[in-house]
Amino acid sequence: MLTWLDPAPVNAQSLDELGIHPIVSRALTRRGFDSAGAARAFLEPGLYPVTPxxxxxxxxxxxxxxxxxxxxxxxxxxxxxxxxxxxxxxxxxxxxxxxxxxxxxxxxxxxxxxxxxxxxxxxxxxxxxxxxxxxxxxxxxxxxxxxxxxxxxxxxxxxxxxxxxxxxxxxxxxxxxxxxxxxxxxxxxxxxxxxxxxxxxxxxxxxxxxxxxxxxxxxxxxxxxxxxxxxxxxxxxxxxxxxxxxxxxxxxxxxxxxxxxxxxxxxxxxxxxxxxxxxxxxxxxxxxxxxxxxxxxxxxxxxxxxxxxxxxxxxxNQERQLLTSQVTQAAQAQLRENPALLEQAALVLHHPDWPAGIIGIAASRLAERYQRPTLLLTGRDPVRGSARSVDGVHITEAIRACGQLLLGFGGHPMAAGLSLPAENLISLRRELSRAVESQLKTAARPPAELQIDEFLSLDELTLDLAAQIEQMAPFGAGNPPLLLATRNLELAASQKIGKTGEHIKLTVRDETGNVASALWWGGAEEEQPSGRFDLAYTLRASDFKGQKQLALELVDFRIVAKKPIEIESPKIETIDLRAAEKRTEALQRIQAEYPDALLFAEGNDRKRLNGKGRHELSEAETLILWTTPPERRLYESILETVKPRRLVLFAQDSGENSPEAFLARLAGVLKFVLNQREGRVSLAELGAACGQGEAAIRSGFEYLKASGQLAGESDAAGLTIRQANAPADEPARAQYLSQLTVLLNESQAYRSFFRGQKV
Structure with a gap:
């Protein structure tokens, strides 16, 4: 488990004259660029003094x-x-x-x-x-x-x-x-x-x-x-x-x-x-x-x-990918058949027919997965192998300690190659683990740490920021990519991607409804985050079908303490009419008894009952909750805005729970926006009109764009839309429909919970 390190405070005023983003200035300062001249030569190759x-x-x-x-x-x-x-x-x-x-x-x-x-x-x-x-x-x-x-x-x-x-x-x-x-x-x-x-x-x-x-x-x-x-x-x-x-x-x-x-x-x-x-x-x-x-x-x-x-x-290359996958799976099968191998300080696995040109790649994957040095060997006699290590273990020195068993070896701290007589294989497994254990005992292994460069909210992630960060590229050894992090997210959806589904695209959502997608390379077999979590990632701009978009790549996540769901505060008087048989008549009686009550109603019921949506709320002594909010954070936001002393619960459904019904409703509302609002609308207004969360609104909008019906952009404030008549992008449609279905199912599950929760 990685320990996250918060960014150290720095004074980057010496770089102010460069006119670059403060995040980039602070990152350069932390990396030792304490003068504008040195930083400028780093950023602009035309100013670098080339060495003869x-x-x-x-x-x-x-x-x-x-x-x-x-x-x-x-x-x-x-x-x-x-x-x-x-x-x-x-x-x-x-x-x-x-x-x-x-x-x-x-x-x-x-x-x-x-x-x-x-x-x-x-x-x-x-x-x-x-x-x-x-x-x-x-x-x-x-x-x-x-x-x-x-x-x-x-x-x-x-x-x-x-x-x-x-x-x-x-x-x-x-x-x-x-x-x-x-x-x-x-x-x-x-x-x-x-x-x-x-x-x-x-x-x-x-x-x-x-x-x-x-x-x-x-x-x-x-x-x-x-x-x-x-x-x-x-x-x-x-x-x-x-x-x-x-x-x-x-x-x-x-x-x-x-x-x-x-x-x-x-x-x-x-x-x-x-x-x-x-x-x-x-x-x-x-x-x-x-x-x-x-x-x-x-x-x-x-x-x-x-x-x-x-x-x-x-x-x-396709053959290499297939062979690497096969060797990795075969090595993992050996570990499943003989779990005792996982008790060793180093993994040493052999199969006579593994391709010699592939075992190094597979060893690297296994070393990363099991966090211990890994040596894969092939051939019958002599046996040849490739080793990959982890931080804190000099694998070539560990192999050198087994030199009496080998025909030859060579390498560097993180990778090595060797050959040996087949009869020495069992002895090598034992001696290599001893050598690794000896290194770990005598030299303190560096702690597993993750240095965060900046903590940001999702709405701060923009194409402009990505372009500013890109000035520090190329990234790699000696100049790692900036590591950003966002706190207190939840998983809205996940989807396997890649030719064999080996990668994961996560859709994450913050407490205010902002969403973002993060790619998790090789994450298909890993346990996904649950509940609330912090996400560490890198940020770049990518080009998809000619359009610039943000690309977040997951580096790590950490689970945060779960906050219990509470339907009401003990200080609020609650009138529970969720089980009322004649709800419309019950509503009329409540409104007659509390004429100044604020009625929260969304979807089709907002206009029918003359209710208020999430974007129209104000303080009131009595709050009538006719529509069940689609998610907990909206419910909490409603209570925080209205500050009621009395809460009347009807908790009805908005009625647009299937993807087909929701998309039809959203398309109709967006058509109105195009004709009457010059194509600009807030996410809160759309959420109120459709009775769904803002993440579902964004996914539905992307689906309609992929269908060729609309064009436009989505930002933190809302949507800007234009009429379009383009061919459908079927893969994108399928992706957004899958994402939307997950979001609607989550909303339905929350509403069911809300209606059944004991007050």
């Missing part, structure tokens, strides 16, 4: 060797990696070297055969085929033996990489360009593999006679940096900012086709689309096949070839 490539270690000898290879027409082999960072880094270097006239080829290892790195067997093949200079990208920093082999063949090696430096000496390459050799505070220190490749390309193109501009490669840099979850600070953030701008212009044919097949509008593209749309498709081919064709996809100008290659990625 010459500050990277060993870049000068690398440049000299590459230019020598060009002069002597030596064949250069670019050696990449099969993840998105490696694919894009390879493409950056290939496109650059081709542009300056190099004799160049490339090799991206096939995961199933070679795994990561530079294997001598395959390096020998490249050298035998004529490679005279090896240029690595996103790999090579620990490849001492491979570099020594190349040197023994008279072939120079230039390493560009970003992974952690090895213990002891670096490989004996002619140049080792790695930002990890820089101080941690250096603006180039967080570059991933494609970032290093880009800076090398930038330096090469600076003095080259070519039409290729370094700026045209920034889309690839952004793609690889975001997909590799690089820390978005310094030049890394700058490259992603500029790269996203270029991706939105969408000039690279292969990416155009990928976005088209994925149904993504490039004009609205953000780092989220890289992380969840482009990245997974590119990663899929690296996990399940041969990633070398990606370079062709990202450099081709042939539309037919681009479409064939992009379609291949689309198919592999």
């Amino acid at each position: 490539a010459s500050e990277l270690p060993d870049i000068e000898p690398a440049l000299r060797r590459i230019w020598k290879a060009l002069r002597q027409n030596e064949r250069i082999c670019v050696w990449g990696d099969f993840d998105v960072d490696g694919q894009t880094a390879t493409t950056v270097l290939i496109q650059t070297l081709r542009a300056i006239g190099a004799n160049v080829t490339y090799h991206i290892p096939i995961r199933e055969k070679e795994s990561h790195g530079v294997k001598i067997e395959y390096l020998k093949t490249e050298i035998d085929s004529g490679a005279q200079l090896i240029l690595t990208c996103d790999t090579g920093i620990s490849e001492h033996k491979a570099v020594e082999y190349a040197n023994s063949r008279g072939v120079d090696v230039l390493i560009t990489d970003h992974h952690d430096l090895p213990e002891g000496p670096l490989p004996s390459a002619l140049a080792v360009i790695n930002p990890k050799r820089l101080p941690e505070s250096h603006p180039l220190a967080t570059l991933a593999g494609v970032g290093v490749a880009y800076k090398l390309a930038e330096a090469l193109l600076q003095n080259a006679n070519t039409d290729l501009a370094p700026e045209s490669l920034r889309d690839l840099a952004a793609l690889g940096l975001v997909a590799d979850v690089a820390t978005l600070s310094g030049d890394t953030r700058y490259l992603v900012q500029r790269g996203l701008e270029q991706l939105r212009r969408n000039q690279r044919l292969g990416l155009q086709v990928m976005l088209e097949l994925a149904g993504t509008n490039p004009l609205q593209l953000t780092e989220t689309h890289i992380g969840f749309t482009l990245g997974p498709r590119l990663n899929a081919i690296g996990r399940l096949g041969d990633a070398n064709p990606v370079v062709e996809l990202l450099t081709t100008n042939d539309p037919a070839k681009a479409r064939v290659l992009a379609a291949q990625l689309e198919g592999l």
